[in-house]
Amino acid sequence: MYISHVSLTDFRSYAQADVELGPGTNVLVGSNGVGKTNIIEAIGYLATLSSHRVTNDGPLLRFNTERALVRARVHRAKQVTTLEVEITAGKANRARINRANPVRARDVLGIVRTVLFAPEDLALIKGDPSNRRRFLDELLVTLRPGQAATRGDYERVLKQRNALLKSARTGGKLSTAHESTLDVWDTHLARAGARVVRGRLDVLKMLSPYMAGAYASLADANKVARAHYQSTIVADFDEDDTAADPPLTDGESAPVAPAVLLDASLEELEEMFLAALLEKRAKELERGITLVGPHRDDVLLTLGSAPAKGYASHGETWSLALALRLAAYKVLGEDDPRPGAGPILILDDVFAELDATRRTRLASIVAGADQVIVTAAVAGDVPQELGGTFLRVSPGVVHS
Numbered sequence: 001m002y003i004s005h006v007s008l009t010d011f012r013s014y015a016q017a018d019v020e021l022g023p024g025t026n027v028l029v030g031s032n033g034v035g036k037t038n039i040i041e042a043i044g045y046l047a048t049l050s051s052h053r054v055t056n057d058g059p060l061l062r063f064n065t066e067r068a069l070v071r072a073r074v075h076r077a078k079q080v081t082t083l084e085v086e087i088t089a090g091k092a093n094r095a096r097i098n099r100a101n102p103v104r105a106r107d108v109l110g111i112v113r114t115v116l117f118a119p120e121d122l123a124l125i126k127g128d129p130s131n132r133r134r135f136l137d138e139l140l141v142t143l144r145p146g147q148a149a150t151r152g153d154y155e156r157v158l159k160q161r162n163a164l165l166k167s168a169r170t171g172g173k174l175s176t177a178h179e180s181t182l183d184v185w186d187t188h189l190a191r192a193g194a195r196v197v198r199g200r201l202d203v204l205k206m207l208s209p210y211m212a213g214a215y216a217s218l219a220d221a222n223k224v225a226r227a228h229y230q231s232t233i234v235a236d237f238d239e240d241d242t243a244a245d246p247p248l249t250d251g252e253s254a255p256v257a258p259a260v261l262l263d264a265s266l267e268e269l270e271e272m273f274l275a276a277l278l279e280k281r282a283k284e285l286e287r288g289i290t291l292v293g294p295h296r297d298d299v300l301l302t303l304g305s306a307p308a309k310g311y312a313s314h315g316e317t318w319s320l321a322l323a324l325r326l327a328a329y330k331v332l333g334e335d336d337p338r339p340g341a342g343p344i345l346i347l348d349d350v351f352a353e354l355d356a357t358r359r360t361r362l363a364s365i366v367a368g369a370d371q372v373i374v375t376a377a378v379a380g381d382v383p384q385e386l387g388g389t390f391l392r393v394s395p396g397v398v399h400s
């Protein structure tokens, strides 16, 4: 797929900007701070309804404005869709498809598919587990938009269960009424949580071979890149390793998924989760929080026999983070293999970080994507093999 036109109103540094893009490679070039990333952030927002840089929408609204608009013309296979998302401070966002009546923003998930790689992605390897959970969850929602509701259910139940645990803790002894309410929340939590875990395991299974392949193509290393789901819902998890959330200080937070978890059905996962909740109930009451569940899970990434976090070099960390995104790109391409339906690949500031060999390798890996959007402060950093159209960005304006 590709986007042929993006229009921004009061988004980040842009009062109003129109950007014409084409299929194939588009390179946005301009000095530091002119607004290149702001453009690709807006395109990424249409796909995920979130920014790759900030966790809330506030900074996306241009200073002193209340509302931002991102509009795009999307070409997917033979279909052309005009998509518009309105981001409003402190209110639910709204969207419009083909200028029809507004719908919930959530309803447009899945129309645009992007895979965005940015320097912030180093946190996928070096950062706390929430980065890796978010990576899997976002990909899952792109593949199965219905998963957004499951995730929402899980968060809601988790919040209510935590509130109950906290009130039971401050109130002293757990009353019978509290206990039976907790049983009810456990059932709801396990039902939604099992779906979250199953979805993540499925996604990770799809990603793994592509991640290993992309890493091998990017790096000379003879180290194999692997990803293992670590779940707190497996029986022998020791919550002392996760005293705080984010639970990781270093090393591992929970056991690597055993085969029993990898192949478990939803019902089996639910049972596992319920058993783990029961086992941890006393500890949870003591601490006033839910200690087990997908909100505490992690993905252990390894290079050769060592965990990437804490051991990988800077270059290896870059290559592995990039390999994860390229794997996501492959998985999405496989999910909708129609010609012209592949995801849009966005590479923010990536070439400046790579040596000449890796630049060329990356260029050959991404060649053939329906659309690649690259940002660079220095045009010469973008390998010539990539070709494409250059667009010059200066503050507030994009010149074709």
Ligand SMILES: Nc1ncnc2c1ncn2[C@@H]1O[C@H](COP(=O)(O)OP(=O)(O)OP(=O)(O)O)[C@@H](O)[C@H]1O
Binding pocket: 011, 012, 013, 014, 030, 031, 032, 033, 034, 035, 036, 037, 038, 039, 058, 059, 060, 061, 062, 063, 349, 375, 376, 377
């Ligand atoms: N909400 C906002 N309102 C107005 N301006 C903003 C807002 N958020 C960011 N900016 C401005 O946008 C600019 C940053 O834009 P962006 O991150 O797109 O730069 P860039 O061209 O990608 O730079 P670099 O090459 O350094 O990565 C900064 O000047 C910043 O002050």
